[in-house]
Amino acid sequence: MAKTLPNYKNTVFTLFIFSSLLESQSHQFSRKLSPKSLGFKKQKLSHLHFYLQETVTGNNPTAIRVAEAATTNASRTAFGATVVIDDPLTMGPEPTSKIVGRAQGIYAFDSLSESRLLMALNYVFVEGKYNGSTLSILGSNEVFSHVREMPIVGGSGLFRFARGYALAKTHFFNLTNGDTIVEYNVYVIHY
Numbered sequence: 001m002a003k004t005l006p007n008y009k010n011t012v013f014t015l016f017i018f019s020s021l022l023e024s025q026s027h028q029f030s031r032k033l034s035p036k037s038l039g040f041k042k043q044k045l046s047h048l049h050f051y052l053q054e055t056v057t058g059n060n061p062t063a064i065r066v067a068e069a070a071t072t073n074a075s076r077t078a079f080g081a082t083v084v085i086d087d088p089l090t091m092g093p094e095p096t097s098k099i100v101g102r103a104q105g106i107y108a109f110d111s112l113s114e115s116r117l118l119m120a121l122n123y124v125f126v127e128g129k130y131n132g133s134t135l136s137i138l139g140s141n142e143v144f145s146h147v148r149e150m151p152i153v154g155g156s157g158l159f160r161f162a163r164g165y166a167l168a169k170t171h172f173f174n175l176t177n178g179d180t181i182v183e184y185n186v187y188v189i190h191y
Ligand SMILES: *[C@@H]1O[C@H](CO)[C@@H](O)[C@H](O)[C@H]1NC(C)=O
Pocket: 068, 069, 070, 071, 073
């Protein structure tokens, strides 16, 4: 007994094959693009200068220790202590100076022999054309050396494709309460 599929079934089947072909094209995993097609025209080098204001005591600390090891308190270098920060970045060194952004992220004391921090944070800018753009920092910060250098590993917004380095210099350190003001010079290549 010969059976022919009703015509509409064939049509449905053909449509199915056709749409999966289309789909495999629209779901293409990777393709080559010219930077210009996404609006990236010319690379430039920018220099940013600001101060980071870190408050560790009082009613409104901007840096909070969130974790430590059982041995951290006995460690000369606070090995294992982990701190989350949301520090204002200001134009000038005075704490009342205009805020241009915030340093948000984590640092951890990761050296057994010196006061060295693993820095993993973002500068989140709020000023002018950089409002909403970010730079990501991942580096090592030996806090008692004169100038520390940390790599800029990326960015967002106006800082897409960013790379560069940040130079940090302690401007003020209150030995009594640990509050710190750090001067930053950031050199970044971006589009
Ligand atoms: C470390 O010292 C601080 C301050 O004295 C104390 O609050 C904390 O509980 C200590 N941590 C440990 C793991 O002993």
